[in-house]
Amino acid sequence: MTDGFTPFRRLAIIGLGLIGSSIARACRQHGLAETIVAIDRDAEVRARVTALGLADVVTGDAAKGVAGADHVIFCVPVMANAALAATIGPHLAPGCIVSDVGSVKGSVVKDVAPHLPESVHFVPAHPVAGTEHSGPDAGFAALFVNRWSILTPPEGTPEAATQRIRAFWEAMGANVEIMTPEHHDLVLAITSHVPHLIAYNIVGTAADMEKVTQSEVIKFSAGGFRDFTRIAASDPTMWRDVFLTNKEAVLEMLGRFNEDLLALQRMIRWGDGDGLHELFTRTRAIRRGIIAQGQETAAPDFGRTPAPVPPVKANPQ
């Protein structure tokens, strides 16, 4: 933890979606950068960023935008990183720290590092936080508070650069952990990527039923399905890129998921009530751990916020 954080002189954020715009807001709120440069190739996004007052400079030109910056953060879908790094590499100032927020780290290191000059430091980051909404209007400054941000500095990154980025994330309220890109990609495959995949999958399965109408699926979604649709409403481009770039870890975890699901299916077919009950009891412990660590609330959210009580309709005699 750091007690004080010396602001960056010029921070360039490339991609002002949910994450990029939340970083801009948090930096503004906590004074973490003297000048914020917002770079986005989408004119509509730039117009919103200007209207929301999220940055001091707003531009569509990444090469010009990063000039003179002492910190540049890539906040784009992970498959856009390589071309972006090639574009801006020659324009980076010596001593600049380059980072990102991608959900896959092995591919980021592979795609970005070769394009960076020797004088630039590279500290990839992944804030494990987000919502199902996208775009510059969806961000908020508190998004990273009490969430974890994982740093995966490649070999050769100066310790001082890594510590600077750690302090930056801590100043935005996040907890920081450092690990290798390979381990990150394995951990996130099971805690994030496969959960998203099966959520997308069951929503797709439900949409394709011929004996159950889509209207019925929607009406009776409070039985559990609803929770999956939230995840399955996440940004399609971002998630396509995650699955294509973390292919091996996702396929490994998916293989385990499938094995376990076949075992459950067999228990149901053969009426093994004890086996089902044992698993259903064991899974409660993990949830208790998540709540205890502040990564979730214990509020009874299946019911969501209780709706206002309707007017009394009873007619006592």
Place this chain on the structure above:
Amino acid sequence: MTDGFTPFRRLAIIGLGLIGSSIARACRQHGLAETIVAIDRDAEVRARVTALGLADVVTGDAAKGVAGADHVIFCVPVMANAALAATIGPHLAPGCIVSDVGSVKGSVVKDVAPHLPESVHFVPAHPVAGTEHSGPDAGFAALFVNRWSILTPPEGTPEAATQRIRAFWEAMGANVEIMTPEHHDLVLAITSHVPHLIAYNIVGTAADMEKVTQSEVIKFSAGGFRDFTRIAASDPTMWRDVFLTNKEAVLEMLGRFNEDLLALQRMIRWGDGDGLHELFTRTRAIRRGIIAQGQETAAPDFGRTPAPVPPVKANPQ
């Protein structure tokens, strides 16, 4: 819809868990029964029901408890229904309407109907509502507001009895739909049962990793996994019974889920980005429908309620 509801004279609720206790509270709040009898075989539950003031009479004796009631609701795990019906059948008053709240309807009709005297009417119900918490303290009166309750009256049930139960649920704030038990079990298999099964499954898979620690699974759960643990914290006995009694529909839907997941797995292996993007875009439409119908809010709940912003740590120079 009903403008007025004539209260039941004596309502017996068997099983004061989340659902049973929510019904008791809603009936109290809206005056839907002159006398509420709470029947539970668990002495601890009875003590809580008494302490919470949820009923006028609290007993562990189901046969005595149902005597003289004009409405009896089974709120127990579905596999407990048959024995319970055999016990109370001879003690039911003529004209009494028997109902339940089970998540499976085919088995309820099969298990309960044979034990009821001819003079008693049977209107099975399933309120599609709940939270991940269990027990009499977890209930609340607004649980059913704007949720759907499905009625599956067997052939021969007088229309007046069905309409009485419809009015009862509407008075508690629910919307009511009537369908066959078979169709109910198919619809709920995809909107509730299979989602619960895959949630239990992925939490189990994550707990069994040897290369990723349980502590890491918990720390980084905000990436999506967290949402599954909520469902996987639901009552183990209730859910064991659901899978054992709705075996055929669950296995059919699970088969479809698996086929679709294999297709997705293949897209990832072969790098079919367009196929992934197409599915991920399509699934957003279903979520929009769920929000439009008031079965979910659009609040960005991945981030949960934004935490209080930490004290400013920046140290501008």
